[in-house]
Amino acid sequence: AQSVSQHNHHVILSEAASLELGCNYSYGGTVNLFWYVQYPGQHLQLLLKYFSGDPLVKGIKGFEAEFIKSKFSFNLRKPSVQWSDTAEYFCAVNAQGGGKLIFGQGTELSVKP
């Protein structure tokens, strides 16, 4: 069975600090990987996705993530966070070719102005 693990439950940063949120998955086959963001009171929005090709993917709002197959990881990064990045971040995975979309536990990011 597939599963997703996010290491950080709550991260607190000051503006302009760099961000890295960890995500590891467990699945025996090829996967599609996603990062979603949920701003307070809003629905989930896609930050970025990986299906194949270049393992370094760039998303919206300056976010990027790197797929490291050997480590089953898909960590999210941003070089300089802003107060407006305060939100809940979710890593998700599904098997390539279809299948259910499973989410990690989520990481709450709080950015201090």
Add this chain to the structure above:
Amino acid sequence: GAVVSQHPSRVICKSGTSVKIECRSLDFQATTMFWYRQFPKQSLMLMATSNEGSKATYEQGVEKDKFLINHASLTLSTLTVTSAHPEDSSFYICSARAGANTEAFFGQGTRLTVV
């Protein structure tokens, strides 16, 4: 991006009654829809996966007779919470996906309160 509309956004019902939640993909055809439940400050727990025209696949521990899912068309899926109880109070979220290797888009969620 594509739009998924979920209705109602908020509903209060009496214990023992049934509640239907609709999820529509407005500008694309969704071959697959997912239903999740989200508890406060927690992640999205997958309840079931539904493919258009076929029976939903429920996750372990989710009662299929209590949470009825219908995906009768490529743009509409419904979740009916039958004989609701206070412990069913939660935030329910749907998402829709056009194809196997595409991203899923999310509805705005439905806050269900059973009194």
